[in-house]
Amino acid sequence: MSEHNNNPETKSTPGWVAYLFSLVLVIGIGATIYQVGFRAQSRQSMIREEMGTETIKPTIEIIPVRDAKAIANGEATYKRACFACHGMDLEGGVGPNLKDTEWYHPPSKETNLYKLVSTGISGAQAVKGVPMPPKGGAAISGIEVWEVIYYLSSRNPSIEKDAVSNVK
Template sequence: MSQGNEKGVPNWILFLFMGTIVLGGLYAIFMHGFLGYNQDNAYRPGYIEPADAGCTFADIPANTAAARANGEATYKNVCAACHGQNMEGQIGPSLADAEWWHTPSPAPVQDVACIVVKGVNPPKTKGNAGPMPARGNGALSDREIFEVLYFVGSKNNSLVTNQ
């Protein structure tokens, strides 16, 4: 009767079955990306907007050579374990590239300072990176945070530190 196969499953059922698998696969790739590589798109709406960051800084130090030197020392002590000796990224993301997860790029230094003050906790953490501890767990003053960021900015043009 049917010409599908020996067990008599009609061709249109096989066609429907295969079609469902193919469409399901295409849907999964479209929504989640191939191997999940476009998670950014799903995440991006949750990033900390400058408007809702809500940090005010009374004491913003000047971006001097001395400030950057202090910042380099603090970076090595507090941040390097998670962001890499050369800011290349470890547990935390690279701070040396132009990709900013939690602020537009190029990144205004005050926005980035606010990220460091508050840290990043779920649900705003990205992927499996894990939380960013407030003040890097280093109990840093606002001044020390700006100094670190002046140092980072001296290696990364996408962090706008001139004021």
């Protein structure tokens, strides 16, 4: 009988191995149910996340149509958010004059002005050492920024009108 117990083909699996196998199986099934069922992720998104290739969702910047209404909206937004630093008549103050032909952050193009207004200007780059926060510190949308730029370019002919509207 002792020969029979030493034979690897007839020897039974130890209890702890069967227990460990069962435990791993139950945890694997539970994790799969959790990932797919409770996290509401598709298999493809789980694979992308695991591999580090999550899909990038592009954002599209809307540039409003340049018309009288957009310019009027821009003037109203300017008077609400910009005049404290740049003056009611664009003459400057804490911030630089916006109606002359001198530009401290060239080029004097609408697209460049949009970038400057949207991202702000640091104290080191500011003309008078006073930084301009993004969007002048006001809670305005990208469309309102464009409208302000349209207003500025309607008042200052030195601003190149290079913005191309993509909304009609």
